[in-house]
Amino acid sequence: MKDFTVLDLLNLDLTEHDALDLRCLAGRPGLTRVIQVPDLNRPGLALGGFFDNFAYQRIQIFGRGENAYLAKLALDNSYDNIRRFFRHQIPCVIFTHSLRPSEIFFRICEESGCPLLQTGLSSSDFSARIIRVLSNIFAPRETIHGVLVEVFGLGVLIRGESGVGKSETALELVERGHRLVADDAVEIRCVYGNIPLGSGANKVIGHHMEIRGLGIINITHLFGVGAIRDKKQIQLVVEIEHWDSNKDYDRIGSQAATTEILGIQIPYLKIPVKPGRNIPILIETAAMNERLKGMGYYSAKEFNKSVLKWLESENARTVYLQNTDLF
Amino acid sequence: MTEKQVTIKNRAGIHARPAAMIVQTAGKFASRINMIKENETINAKSIMGIITLGASYNSTLTIQADGPDEEQAVEALCALFDHRFEEE
Numbered sequence: 001m002k003d004f005t006v007l008d009l010l011n012l013d014l015t016e017h018d019a020l021d022l023r024c025l026a027g028r029p030g031l032t033r034v035i036q037v038p039d040l041n042r043p044g045l046a047l048g049g050f051f052d053n054f055a056y057q058r059i060q061i062f063g064r065g066e067n068a069y070l071a072k073l074a075l076d077n078s079y080d081n082i083r084r085f086f087r088h089q090i091p092c093v094i095f096t097h098s099l100r101p102s103e104i105f106f107r108i109c110e111e112s113g114c115p116l117l118q119t120g121l122s123s124s125d126f127s128a129r130i131i132r133v134l135s136n137i138f139a140p141r142e143t144i145h146g147v148l149v150e151v152f153g154l155g156v157l158i159r160g161e162s163g164v165g166k167s168e169t170a171l172e173l174v175e176r177g178h179r180l181v182a183d184d185a186v187e188i189r190c191v192y193g194n195i196p197l198g199s200g201a202n203k204v205i206g207h208h209m210e211i212r213g214l215g216i217i218n219i220t221h222l223f224g225v226g227a228i229r230d231k232k233q234i235q236l237v238v239e240i241e242h243w244d245s246n247k248d249y250d251r252i253g254s255q256a257a258t259t260e261i262l263g264i265q266i267p268y269l270k271i272p273v274k275p276g277r278n279i280p281i282l283i284e285t286a287a288m289n290e291r292l293k294g295m296g297y298y299s300a301k302e303f304n305k306s307v308l309k310w311l312e313s314e315n316a317r318t319v320y321l322q323n324t325d326l327f
Numbered sequence: 328m329t330e331k332q333v334t335i336k337n338r339a340g341i342h343a344r345p346a347a348m349i350v351q352t353a354g355k356f357a358s359r360i361n362m363i364k365e366n367e368t369i370n371a372k373s374i375m376g377i378i379t380l381g382a383s384y385n386s387t388l389t390i391q392a393d394g395p396d397e398e399q400a401v402e403a404l405c406a407l408f409d410h411r412f413e414e415e
Contacts (some may be wrong), residue, residue, distance in 0.1 A: 002365065145370040162372035184375035210374040267348040
């Protein structure tokens with residue numbers, strides 16, 4: 001991952017409920033400092049002079065409490081702790097509630113080259129938002145070769161070797177009213193610990209597809225905005241491969257195979273390609289079957305249950321009939 | 328596995344035409360070929376993947392091949408970069 005600097009934090013393009021409402025008050029040259037830990041610290045103890053285990057690598061949050069303590073320190077004319085505080089390589093300090101520190105604090109901060117930011121949010125609101133934002137940014141990620149489509153609301157990642165027909169399959173799915181998330185390079189981030197979220201690796205040139213014989217096509221312009229999505233959780237991985245007659249393919253579908261992406265187990269299917277097999281329809285059916293499983297109905301298992309029940313009743317009947325034959 | 332680093336020497340970087348050349352060349356080999364920029368790995372046989380790397384002038388890529396003809400594959404791809412994709 002590229003270094004995530006304080007400037008990147010200020011430049012984040014966040015939607016309303018995630019907006020951090022940050023502005024830089026001082027220490028602009030320090031905006032290139034790198035945020036290494038996606039965590040916060042309330043520096044109360046440090047300001048009080050206790051620097052053991054001081055988590056200086058974290059973003060330092062000054063709320064009403066810290067600000068009041070700064071005012072008290074100013075009254076006592078004691079700035080040693082503040083100087084000591086800024087001698088650490090702190091990524092940035094952030095004042096919440098639109099609070100403004102004193103001129104002397106400004107000067108010490110400026111001299112140390114540490115960026116001083118301010119937000120209009122309350123400390124608790126800001127903490128919750130920034131933790132959410134940072135944990136998504138610092139989430140483990142991986143770029144995978146494949147196509148991500150949303151089929152009946154289910155995020156389906158189509159994988160397979162190049163030339164096996166992934167893009168063509170996705171194109172037919174889009175034509176049938178499903179949505180394209182990303183073609184070829186799918187960036188997957190593990191958010192909230194266990195959700196693999198897929199999106200296009202590049203926003204600027206996203207939602208284009210390369211189809212052999214047609215070249216590069218723009219899905220948004222051809223099929224409309226209803227045919228695309230920016231990101232989607234991956235809920236099913238389908239691998240398409242050339243038919244190999246030496247291989248055994250699943251014929252019943254009672255085993256739930258999974259594959260691992262970023263340490264998360266995701267339902268997995270392997271579909272062999274052969275003339276006469278319409279892969280998009282197979283994927284549609286697989287997606288619906290997966291949703292059915294989500295509702296607790298397993299087609300293959302239920303089918304086997306009815307077979308067992310029928311065999312049992314048949315057994316009982318033969319026993320009964322044999323018995324009547326005796327008389 | 329064979330690996331080699333290349334620098335992009337044509338001004339325009341890897342846009343559609345150079346990407347098509349890379350894909351065509353890579354497609355001739357049976358090996359699995361990857362291109363790596365920073366820590367993004369992309370299949371060198373996919374046009375959209377290569378373009379999404381956003382490889383601009385003077386950036387460095389690693390070409391990695393694994394398979395029966397890996398050495399020839401890396402060599403052929405490096406030759407493309409060395410000839411600036413027949414561009415300025």
